[in-house]
Amino acid sequence: MSSRNKLMKHFQLVGQLQPALHAPQHAPYPDTIDHAHYRAYLRSSHDVGGEPDVPITWEEKEEEQWEHNTFVTCECLAWRGVWNAEERRRRQNVDLGQTIYLGLPYYGRWLLTAARILVDKQYITLTELNNKIDEVRKRYE
Amino acid sequence: MSKSHHDRTHHVKKATGKGDPQCFKGEAGPPKFKVGDHVRIKDLPDLFYTRCQVYTRGAPCTVAALVYESPAAEDEAWDNTDKPEWFYSLIFRQKDLWPDYPEAYANDTVETELSERWLEKA
Secondary structure, three states: OOOHHHHHHHHHHHHHOOOOOOOOOOOOOHHHOOHHHHHHHHOOOOOOOOOOOOOOOOOOOOOOHHHHHHHHHHHHHHHOOOOOHHHHHHHHHHHOOHHHHHHOOHHHHHHHHHHHHHHHOOOOOHHHHHHHHHHHHHHOO | OOOOOOOOOHHHHHHOOOOOOHHHOOOOOOOOOOOOOEEEEOOOOOOOOOOOOHHHOOOEEEEEEEEEEEEOHHHHOOOOOOOEEEEEEEEEEHHHHOOOOOHHHOOOEEEEEEEHHHEEEO
């Protein structure tokens, strides 16, 4: 967040991102959640079959370079035993949560997940990762 | 920094030269179902992770093939690989899945793979 102004815009945007129920439902008290809602919230976010949705426009599009790089990085993590394919899928399709599952591009989720597993399994610290992101970002300022 | 206590080698040792799921062949024991059996998908708890589509729960289907032995997705997603199960390819009638499916396409089917824990005799 490079300025307080951007920070305030960030808060407004986050406030607009609703869970898929499309109903205001923030931090309910226990007696206001029934089992149907519990199950709807807890269901795996990649299991969208049967859910009503709007049509998505199909675009014939080549992968971009960063997408290829992301794929290869994730395959190397598997080759080196950091995760198996099912753990990768669990993390990138479900653990990220409904909002990110629907909100980010496919390989964006792969990339976030690759970073996350390196932190979760203590190959790097979050501090090291954030310092590196900060260092790289400064190259573009 | 690298102080990971996670075992990074066991899967590579097991799968190298064989492939996955071939490396689990022979570890699931005798299969409960055979090709042509009529089965139904159980409505098991699915906390945190599953690949059993909710739309299949409670629906009847037919075993099309026994495809391989592998840890179930619910186990493998946390790298628990010591209890492989049989995986079955299953054929559902679309009309059994979707109440409004048009009569004109009554013969339409969909085929998917699930592990044995999800199946019961229809």
